[in-house]
Amino acid sequence: MTDFGVDLGSARTVIVSGKQVLLNEPSVIAIETHTGEPVAFGQEAYEMIGRTPDRITALCPIERGVIADYDVVELLAKHFLSKVSANRMLKPRVMVSMPSGVTAVQHRSVIDAFTAAGARNVCMIEAPVAAAIGNDVDFTSPRGTIIVDVGAGTTDVAVLSMGGLAKCESARVAGCDFDDAITRYVRKECNVLIGPRTAENIKKTIGCVTERPFELAMTAKGRNLFTGLPQAFEITASQVCTAVADTANAICKAVQSVLENTPPELIGDIITDGVLLSGNGSLIRGFDEYLAHYTHIKVRRAPEPKLCVAFGTGRALRNMDLLKNGDYAFRTLQDLAIE
Ligand SMILES: Nc1ncnc2c1ncn2[C@@H]1O[C@H](COP(=O)(O)OP(=O)(O)OP(=O)(O)O)[C@@H](O)[C@H]1O
Ligand SMILES: [Mg+2]
Structure with a gap:
């Protein structure tokens, strides 16, 4: 159970392993304004939006489906992955859903963030493709x-x-x-x-x-x-x-x-x-x-409007044959450099 399906949304992040939802929390982080040190993540940070004192900033680092603040997303991914990983020694493979039509730079920044957060390699899948798989649609x-x-x-x-x-x-x-x-x-x-x-x-x-x-x-x-x-x-x-x-x-x-x-x-x-x-x-x-x-x-x-995308990533992880007609592969940063 070292592979995770991740729906990295602008509002909420869902992480699944197989059919089990391991995490479903707002994609929000609160950081110390001057030092950039994280203070709270997910639901706890969401409660702080609009209510923080000057020394704390609550941020939504995914904007319009893509990474707006790379360093902050790395912190968030690190926290979420460590929360769901039972075994800290084994690095997980991660399948991440993103909006369709992300640029090469955005693609790279997601792989970058999850690699820095401890993933072995990362595969990206478009959210509608994941939703189709999560709803058992034969596409x-x-x-x-x-x-x-x-x-x-x-x-x-x-x-x-x-x-x-x-x-x-x-x-x-x-x-x-x-x-x-x-x-x-x-x-x-x-x-x-x-x-x-x-x-x-x-x-x-x-x-x-x-x-x-x-x-x-x-x-x-x-x-x-x-x-x-x-x-x-x-x-x-x-x-x-x-x-x-x-x-x-x-x-x-x-x-x-x-x-x-x-x-x-x-x-x-x-x-x-x-x-x-x-x-x-x-x-x-x-x-x-x-x-x-x-x-x-x-x-x-x-039936499960939000979870279906995450379930789709989880299913695709276990059955890569579903994705054989597209350019889907687990990549590391080195793979991207070679391509
Ligand atoms: N019961 C509801 N009625 C109306 N809107 C809702 C309800 N529950 C959640 N929402 C809205 O759904 C949106 C979040 O949807 P979702 O979690 O699918 O987005 P996301 O996957 O995080 O974002 P994106 O796919 O754009 O990156 C928010 O704007 C939230 O206000
Ligand atoms: Mg979404």
Whole structure:
């Protein structure tokens, strides 16, 4: 059990071994501002976001699916790997999922970070390919399958056929853009400034992209922009629906753009089988219906929207045959230098 499948997400990191989830924590780290020494990781660091004193900074080092701060990701990877490794002597092989279309530099930085964190070698796999494997989708036959993975920072859309990516796009619009849209709306309509965790909480509690049959409302807290004083305010589900409409549209547009470039034979298969929707960002109420209405294709949600990508990496690790039609291999930094 020295091999790990890792979904290194902008919001959460999941590590699996076989079918066992060993870690599922926010990709957040809190560091001492002056020394760069880590103070807290994962859930503990997440609780600190927006609440730290000057000497501590809480960071999300994965932005839009890729490494934004290499040193910090190395610290995070080291902590997470040591947390799940029972045997510190054996170096693990690691299969990491990333958005489709990462550059060679981004690819290298992931291998770099995990090697420094103690991995023997690293294989990268695109998140939609991992989601397909995690959902037992047979994508090795000459038949088109479309996967839409809505994460926190990126929406990955991929058409898979014969074990590879026929068409893919990684759009920089996803779950955190719903939060930003809610923050902007509240600022404009209620003159109140709210933090990112409050916006996310509003989205998860009453958020929706299609009107609800019954109106819902909740109370949230922020700072009044005119008086500078704390203020509690009420926000309704239909207000949230208005706030997030443009973001939901932008995600659907990314799906449309992949469909536009997909060969017609594969489109025929996709119409029959429908879209498979994964990623926690897609959990906002009504998004499946909204996407189905927009694309005129039926949409089905993955039973485990977030875990399926990590499970896919774990399964691919044990059955590399699934990946034989793509350029997937366990690489070390030396291998990259030779290539
Ligand atoms: N119940 C929910 N309703 C709506 N949104 C949710 C819900 N639960 C989580 N989310 C959102 O899902 C997003 C995180 O999704 P996920 O964990 O799949 O992203 P990630 O894999 O870390 O990111 P990425 O794939 O972009 O790198 C966050 O924006 C979070 O607010
Ligand atoms: Mg993801």
